[in-house]
Amino acid sequence: MGEESLLIAAVFGLLVVAAALQRITGLGFAMMLAPFLVVMLGPHTGVMLTNMLALVAPLVMTFAVWRDIEWRRLWIIAPVAVLVMPLCGWIAANSPQGPLYIVVASLVLIGLSLSMVASRVNFRMDGPGTRVLTGIGAGGGTVLAGVGGPAMTMYAVVSGWNVRSFAATLQPFWVLVSIAGFLTKISFSGDEIPVFPWWFWTGCLVVILLGLWAGSLIGGRVRDASVRRLVVVLAFIGALLALVTGIRESFGV
Numbered sequence: 001m002g003e004e005s006l007l008i009a010a011v012f013g014l015l016v017v018a019a020a021l022q023r024i025t026g027l028g029f030a031m032m033l034a035p036f037l038v039v040m041l042g043p044h045t046g047v048m049l050t051n052m053l054a055l056v057a058p059l060v061m062t063f064a065v066w067r068d069i070e071w072r073r074l075w076i077i078a079p080v081a082v083l084v085m086p087l088c089g090w091i092a093a094n095s096p097q098g099p100l101y102i103v104v105a106s107l108v109l110i111g112l113s114l115s116m117v118a119s120r121v122n123f124r125m126d127g128p129g130t131r132v133l134t135g136i137g138a139g140g141g142t143v144l145a146g147v148g149g150p151a152m153t154m155y156a157v158v159s160g161w162n163v164r165s166f167a168a169t170l171q172p173f174w175v176l177v178s179i180a181g182f183l184t185k186i187s188f189s190g191d192e193i194p195v196f197p198w199w200f201w202t203g204c205l206v207v208i209l210l211g212l213w214a215g216s217l218i219g220g221r222v223r224d225a226s227v228r229r230l231v232v233v234l235a236f237i238g239a240l241l242a243l244v245t246g247i248r249e250s251f252g253v
């Protein structure tokens with residue numbers, strides 16, 4: 001097996017794992033993919049491919065979990081997330097990437113830590129203001145550092161959101177955010193769509209569907225408490241990866 005074949009096999013394997021995580025927890029697809037694809041394919045191709053593929057899994061899942069979606073939660077969060085993206089896209093295009101990643105990741109880590117403390121003392125907070133802040137964090141984090149998931153995780157923790165409904169409601173949200181983020185990146189950064197043969201895109205779709213199927217089998221055997229912990233762990237991992245990326249970009253390590 002040649003080097004190119006091994007690379008494609010590795011990408012397909014990552015897609016299976018990322019899609020399974022997305023099916024079980026409602027997030028984690030882009031956080032799982034982006035760091036590895038950037039290393040394997042380069043910064044531009046890796047990020048753009050992640051942005052494009054991140055639309056597929058939640059789009060398919062939306063139809064599967066339709067009955068559990070709480071649309072009322074998105075009426076404020078989703079529009080706010082989309083509205084802040086152009087400003088954040090302009091900031092990202094006109095600022096050094098390293099420091100941006102460090103600032104966003106640090107804020108996310110602080111926010112996650114505070115939300116976990118709040119959950120320990122049974123503190124609950126949910127309302128228009130909380131949802132506006134969540135939308136700003138999710139939309140801004142997605143464009144500035146590719147970490148939109150932690151903001152939604154923080155909101156889920158402090159609002160006491162049911163795990164099943166949380167995972168379902170995130171799917172149409174990710175569809176909207178993925179499209180808006182992709183258009184923002186194209187508009188402000190001038191990035192181009194990566195070119196791959198048709199069979200590569202077909203293979204990506206097949207393995208994503210395979211991962212979603214595997215995730216549905218595994219998810220049915222996992223307790224809600226375990227899923228909740230996994231969601232928080234994934235959010236911390238996403239923020240830490242963004243922080244590491246920022247440090248590497250800033251200091252060349």
